[in-house]
Amino acid sequence: MSDSIAGFISDVDEDGALAEVRKALDAGADPLGLVEALRAGMSTVGNRFEAREYFLPDLILSAEIFNQSVALIEPHLKGTGGPSKGSVVIGTVQGDVHDIGKNIVATMLRCAGYEVRDLGIDVAPGSFVDTAKETGASLVALSGLLTVAFDSMKDTVAAFVEAGTRDSVKIIIGGGPVNETVLEYCGADAYGKDPSEAVALAERFLA
Amino acid sequence: MKATKLIHEKDTMTSEQRLQAVINLQVPDRVPVSHRIYYFAAKYAGVDNADLYDAATWNSAIDKCFRDLGPWDLYAPWNFYHVEVLSLIFPMKVLEPGIGLPRDAIHQYLEEEIMPFEDYQWIMKMAKQIPDLSFLRLVMRWLPKIWGHVQPGIRGYAYMMPRLLDHLITWRRDFMRWSKEGVIPLAGAGVEAAFDSFSMARGLVNFSRDLKKHPDLIAGAADAMTAGNLYLITSAARILGVKRAAIALHRSSNDFISPDTFRKLSLPSLKDLVERLKAQGRPSVLHCDGNWDLNFEALRELPAGCAVVELDGTSDIFKAKEIIGDRMCIAGDVPADLLALGSTTEVDEYCHRLIEEVGKGGGFILSSGCEVAPNAKPENVKTMMESVVKYGYYNR
Missing domain, CATH: 1.10.1240.10 (Methionine synthase domain)
Structure with missing residues (x-):
């Protein structure tokens, strides 16, 4: 069956x-x-x-x-859906309300056995920082479809630096226009061009 | 309206002659340069995005870009003078600057159902009864779901028709104004391709299910819309005075669908529309957002020498040149991220490569990949415009 x-x-x-x-x-x-x-x-x-x-x-x-x-x-189900492979905080960055891609990545990560805290859309940098601290997540996934999201991604990475928790998380980014140049601009750790790559990055960083 | 002024000193063709040459896959005097600037103009001119619906503000902002960063030969008109007119083309709920978003934000679409599943059958039946008016009938059925202030029925038409007419007349005035500078629009009237329109109006989750379970309904309804799309384009083109028609394909790239789905469900109605436009002497400008690499081969089925394919920096434009370069003009594709984050040297190098490789033998328009990002560096935009003078003349 x-x-x-x-x-x-x-x-x-x-x-x-x-x-x-x-x-x-x-x-x-x-x-x-x-x-x-x-x-x-x-x-x-x-x-x-x-x-x-x-x-x-x-x-x-x-x-x-x-x-x-x-x-x-x-x-x-009695209790949880099985042992978790790690915690991930995910959200669409501030100023951007697109969530189709982010939702797929969240589901794929859950499927792969990760505990996912989805913060939704238009998420302020501080919310990512606070939630990562609260959940103990060591992976943060930032999504954005707009080019103006680049600055929000950069601000979010900077917020982790400011909070003194940058070294305790890996930050990955994804969404339509995201590429190597954007990665360098934001100072995140890696980018994924599709949901499968996002899962592969989680496997790499939360191994 | 004739744009007779030459743009640059060494030019031997007007913008109209140059564009005609590249659409006909011939070699012009130099590579033409185009762009799709909208929100960038607001930021550059220091006005709020919400103010761009005002014709005077928009024209003042884009004029400043032209004076400081131009000149350019062509532009893809992308400004709307009534917020609801945009929704006639893009049937999705939308947050606009000043309407649900801060005044300096850019508009964002929401993936909500505008088109119920039953509409596929309804469209096929309705389009049989009133083929020419099917586009208008359909969008006016959807519009009240997008904008609460637009009422269903005759009151909705009474509200929308004057606004649509005003938008078209104001565009015509803009086109005439630009013609004095020697600049022409890449296209005038436009529609979203039927397949893509359904994808937007159904929402991605619903449409994904429809693709799996009801492909025949999608294909049937898309085929049924051709006459209505053609009628809208030809009617609007008469007012605008521009023969070239824009057909937007936001949901047919391989970022969304497989090449097989494109060939079976999206291409047939697109081909029908392009062929019918061609029969009327109207070239099509296909706005191909996303990655089209696996669809290029299928695009060869479209008639040769009557279409421009606009790429946005996601597709491999060099591969496009190899596969469809002998069939259709290619426009693109200085990417948004390069214009926003790159250096002038990087922009110059990329434009040079595009001109040398994609521009080889003609059939090429240098352009921004889709919209110039609002946060693009002005010096990068200027570098793009200047590159056609630096590298673009064919008889150097």
């Missing part, structure tokens, strides 16, 4: 995946096992995206399937 759930997700079959999750829950399947199956399916989706077999709509829809499935499974 777990295999078929992973299969439905990796084929981005929304109806099939949700029906299979419901069936498994009705049959008393181990909820943690189901979450693992969802993660395995999402991992395949990520691999296919990297190989350019899949494109953005496949990522968006599979993230939707994952979130809907987790919502079905959650009431059956």
Whole structure:
């Protein structure tokens, strides 16, 4: 059953995946096992995206399937959804309200086993700093689609420096116009050009 | 309106002749230079972005850019005199400077559903009944969902039509003003391609689901919109006095969809529109945001010598030259981040490379990759404009 759930997700079959999750829950399947199956399916989706077999709509829809499935499974989970591989704070930087890319990255990170605190959109530099401190997160992911977001990313990195916590976090950036030049400008640690790269960066920095 | 003034001393062609030559894939006297400046002008002139809806403020700001940083041959008109007119082209909820955002912010779109799923069927039925008016009927159905003050039905039309007309007439005045400087618009009337329009109006999550489960409905509704898009373009073009039509493709790049999806669902209605425009002697300017590398091959299906492909710095423009350079004019692609963060030397080097490689044999317009970022360095914009004089003449 777990295999078929992973299969439905990796084929981005929304109806099939949700029906299979419901069936498994009705049959008393181990909820943690189901979450693992969802993660395995999402991992395949990520691999296919990297190989350019899949494109953005496949990522968006599979993230939707994952979130809907987790919502079905959650009431059956006792405690957490499994051991966390680390904490990540994510948000769209100040002055920018775009969140599609950020939401996909947040879901992909959750799928990969990270505990994600999503601060939403238009997030002030200080909120990133405070939340990283509060959660003990050692990875902060900044998203932005606009070129004016470059300055907000730079300000956010500077806020960590000012708070004296820059050395305790790795800061990664992503979003449409982000590249090596922007990375250098903001003083972050790395950038990812798509959600798969964001997960790879988390694996690298939180290993 | 004729722009007869030559832009630079060594020029032997007017901007109109130069643009015609590159669209026809011929070699002009020099590489033409264009741009898409909007918010940058406000910052440069020291006014709020919210004030750019005022024609006098906009013209004063862009004139300052022209005097200090120009001249340029062409420009992609991107200023709107009524906020709702922008929503006729981009059917998405939007936060505007001064309306939901600070007066100096730039507008931002919200991914919310404007088009319910049932509209695919509705569009196909409606467009059969009133093909020419289908664009107007559709956007006026959506507009009240974007702007609460626009009422549904006849009151909505009564509110919008004078504003649309005023916008077009003011653009025409702008075009005439620029023609005295020898400058012409790259395109006049424009639409968002039908496929892309649905992607925006449905919202990305809904549209992703539609692509998976209902591709036939998307294709059918997109095909049905061609007559309405054509009618809007030709009607507006009569007022504007510009034959070249802009077709925006914000959601057809490979950042959004696969090349297979592009070929099956987006290209057919695009091709139909471009061919029908060509039959009327109207070149198309395809605004191709995002990465189009895997779509270039499919673009070869469009008729040769009647389209400009505008790239934004995300696609590989050098690859574009190899694959479609013999079929269509390429415009681009000095990237936003280079203009904002690069040095003048870096901008100069990149423009030089574009002129030498993409400009080889003609069929090229040097331009900013999409919009010049508001935080672009003015000296970088000037360097871009000057590079066509430095490197762009074909008979050096």
